[in-house]
Amino acid sequence: MSMEKPTVAGCLRNASAVAEYANTFNSIAVIACGERWGHNGSLRPSLEDLVGAGAIISKLKGTKSPEALAAQAVFESSSDDLENRLLECASGIELIQRNDMEDVILASQFAVSDTVPILTNGEYRKCRKWAEQMVGV
Numbered sequence: 001m002s003m004e005k006p007t008v009a010g011c012l013r014n015a016s017a018v019a020e021y022a023n024t025f026n027s028i029a030v031i032a033c034g035e036r037w038g039h040n041g042s043l044r045p046s047l048e049d050l051v052g053a054g055a056i057i058s059k060l061k062g063t064k065s066p067e068a069l070a071a072q073a074v075f076e077s078s079s080d081d082l083e084n085r086l087l088e089c090a091s092g093i094e095l096i097q098r099n100d101m102e103d104v105i106l107a108s109q110f111a112v113s114d115t116v117p118i119l120t121n122g123e124y125r126k127c128r129k130w131a132e133q134m135v136g137v
Contacts, residue, residue: 058072
């Protein structure tokens with residue numbers, strides 16, 4: 001398959017679908033994006049992004065870097081209790097304090113979506129399941 005490598009958005013919810021799509025390429029990069037501190041805007045790592053990256057990586061074929069294996073290990077060590085892990089992390093606590101606990105619960109669901117959002121013309125667009133896009137449906 002000769003396609004340029006697109007940018008996709010992945011998380012726990014669509015990890016399996018994103019990995020299935022990513023496995024159609026010879027090499028990829030998975031980046032846990034992190035977030036910004038509210039008080040000064042500086043970047044901070046986030047557990048939910050690391051766990052989500054690890055979930056995607058756990059489904060990838062081929063050779064994995066030490067960094068990828070570390071993210072996968074974080075996911076695997078959390079996978080039996082994702083909801084509580086995310087509720088107890090810094091981001092989860094912040095969301096609970098803002099009465100957004102349902103967001104954390106929703107974000108903690110693993111492999112419940114088959115959608116792979118693909119960056120198109122500078123923005124992520126609502127898209128159909130990736131396999132349908134690849135055959136031009």
